[in-house]
Amino acid sequence: MSGLLRKTYLDSDLISTVFHFSEVGSTNNIAKKMILKEKEGGFAVISDIQTAGYGRRGDFWESPKGGLWCSLAIKPDINPSIIGLIPIICALSVSKALESHDIKTRLKWPNDILHSRDEAKIAGIIVEGKVSSKMVEYIIIGIGINVNIELEQFSPPLRNHITSTLKIKRTKISLEELLHTIIFYLEEGFDKMKKGEENHILSQWKQRDNILGRKIVITSNNIEYEGIAKDLTLYGQMILELVDGRKITFSSGNVKLL
Numbered sequence: 001m002s003g004l005l006r007k008t009y010l011d012s013d014l015i016s017t018v019f020h021f022s023e024v025g026s027t028n029n030i031a032k033k034m035i036l037k038e039k040e041g042g043f044a045v046i047s048d049i050q051t052a053g054y055g056r057r058g059d060f061w062e063s064p065k066g067g068l069w070c071s072l073a074i075k076p077d078i079n080p081s082i083i084g085l086i087p088i089i090c091a092l093s094v095s096k097a098l099e100s101h102d103i104k105t106r107l108k109w110p111n112d113i114l115h116s117r118d119e120a121k122i123a124g125i126i127v128e129g130k131v132s133s134k135m136v137e138y139i140i141i142g143i144g145i146n147v148n149i150e151l152e153q154f155s156p157p158l159r160n161h162i163t164s165t166l167k168i169k170r171t172k173i174s175l176e177e178l179l180h181t182i183i184f185y186l187e188e189g190f191d192k193m194k195k196g197e198e199n200h201i202l203s204q205w206k207q208r209d210n211i212l213g214r215k216i217v218i219t220s221n222n223i224e225y226e227g228i229a230k231d232l233t234l235y236g237q238m239i240l241e242l243v244d245g246r247k248i249t250f251s252s253g254n255v256k257l258l
């Protein structure tokens with residue numbers, strides 16, 4: 001880890017402090033270490049560059065300068081039974097924040113954010129945490145958004161599948177402002193979740209959903225399931241209708257569109 005550049009404070013009930021680094025391995029790993037020491041949750045770790053950023057399948061997440069690479073560490077006072085909604089709320093918040101910059105997105109369950117024009121991936125989210133059957137101890141939300149980056153800054157195979165806000169709009173976006181907007185929408189989403197307004201959250205997701213009604217393959221625990229993405233449950237799980245008509249519910253998994 002090199003250099004804490006600055007520490008700023010936010011007027012937010014969810015995230016009160018932002019630690020901004022110049023270079024780290026992974027903001028998620030830094031946030032995990034920090035939350036074990038902090039008495040309170042509610043902070044963000046952001047870094048200009050990550051040298052060992054990782055994605056949901058443990059794969060390397062390329063993080064050159066210009067992207068928003070951040071992790072939000074929170075200790076939410078929620079029942080573990082509704083935890084499946086958190087990735088949904090996070091993806092929605094990123095999508096709304098990008099929309100506020102006139103970038104239209106589609107959501108690919110569980111938490112990929114695609115550009116609406118060509119379905120190229122613009123952002124990804126990984127949600128980790130310590131959760132028992134009785135309580136949610138902490139949650140780390142890792143968010144990676146390709147913002148002020150030319151596609152040439154990524155390795156050749158990756159460039160063909162992704163996009164960036166710079167590629168789409170040709171103008172730069174303030175990373176800190178984007179982060180603050182995401183936090184604003186996250187707070188809004190958490191409030192809705194606590195009030196039991198799951199249907200409202202889901203209907204906002206469905207307006208942006210990219211896979212419901214489509215033929216997909218979900219890989220979960222190394223097994224592939226092919227079927228139609230039928231619907232989401234109230235808590236954000238995917239209901240897949242298999243070829244033989246049986247329905248299976250997934251809390252997470254890797255989705256391939258057919």
Ligand code: BTN
Pocket residue numbers: 025026027028029050052053054055056057061063068069070071111112123124125126142143144145
């Ligand atoms: C995915 O689509 O697989 C999720 C990618 C999440 C990447 C972000 S970048 C900031 C944070 N730190 C990490 O190491 N990963 C997440």
